[in-house]
Amino acid sequence: MESRPASRTFSVLSLCAILLCWGSxxxxxxxxxxxxxxxxxxxxxxxxxxxxxxxxxxxxxxxxxxxxxxxxxxxxxxxxxxxxxxxxxxxxxxxxxxxxxxxxxxxxxxxxxxxxxxxxxxxxxxxxxPRPPTTIAPTTKPLSTKSACTPCREARNCWKILIAILVIFVLCIIAVIIFYLYKTGNFCNKQKPRNDEFDEEVQKFRNSRKDEEDQKGSESKAIKKPEP
CATH class of the missing domain: 2.60.40.10 (Immunoglobulins)
Known part of the structure; x- marks a missing residue:
């Protein structure tokens, strides 16, 4: 009766040995x-x-x-x-x-x-x-990012441009007028206003001198004329 437990113990030990040898x-x-x-x-x-x-x-x-x-x-x-x-x-x-x-x-x-x-x-x-969708960065700024004062700034810039164009136009007209006066000779050669009284005195002096010369010429002719 005592040999059976011993044989069973040996069988269990043998099986464990086999599993250890062939184990994973x-x-x-x-x-x-x-x-x-x-x-x-x-x-x-x-x-x-x-x-x-x-x-x-x-x-x-x-x-x-x-x-x-x-x-x-x-x-x-x-x-x-x-x-x-x-x-x-x-x-x-x-x-x-x-x-x-x-x-x-x-x-x-x-x-x-x-x-x-x-x-x-x-x-x-x-x-x-699945792969995540590829996102493309926007190349332009969205409209919502613009400042509320952008139209005001654009209006001011337009006025500045118009004023600059007007100034350039006026300068061009002045340049054309100066060029015309220079070509016609009225820009530099301005005659000085004459004094009427001075002109009259000069004319009288010339007339008197002419009369004196005529008188002397007539007297010299009378002296040189021979007697008959």
Whole structure:
């Protein structure tokens, strides 16, 4: 009767030993990844155990299609836009999808085949989110930003422009008048007003002198005339 408990204890210990030998080593991976359409998606999956990794495999859980696999041989990549982040190692099995399309939206499985252990895997969900609308900055100021006194300022500016035009017009007329007087000779050669009394005296002096000369001429003719 006492041998049965001992046999049961041995069986439990043996089962625990088997589970410890074939148990899963830890794998770290993202659970949810969000990315814009036509953007770049990074699906992270790493093996942190001490055993040798035989292979790493990525598959689309919805379709069951293998999209990437790395083993001792050559890497398998279903599309050129999918690449492994690590160049040759197998412990870091992270992959990059660039660009991401609408059909990439879904659930993916990262599976590790480790030497001496049962295959282990992690599930990652890739979700596409819409891009925010692009806003274009206005190139002109809105009408509401104008000051209430803008019409008043514009009216004052109009009056200033009209006054300036009027002044220029008047200056042009004055310049034309001066040019006309200069050409006709009436601008610089102004005759001085004569004194009437002075003119009369000069005329009398000239007349008297002429009379004297006539008288002397007649007397000289009478003296030179011979007697008969």
């Amino acid at each position: 080593d830890p794998i770290t991976a993202d659970q949810d990844v969000f990315v814009y359409s036509e953007g770049e998606a990074l699906l992270t999956c790493n093996y942190t155990g001490d055993r040798v990794v035989n292979s790493i495999k990525w598959s689309n859980k919805s379709s069951g299609k293998i999209i990437a696999e790395r083993s001792t041989g050559k890497d398998y990549i279903s599309e050129t836009r999918i690449t492994f982040m690590e160049s040759s190692g197998k412990k870091d099995g992270s992959i990059k999808i660039n660009p991401v399309h609408g059909w990439d939206n879904g659930t993916y499985t990262c599976s590790y085949d480790v030497q001496g252990k049962m295959p282990t895997e992690k599930t990652i969900t890739l979700s596409l989110i």
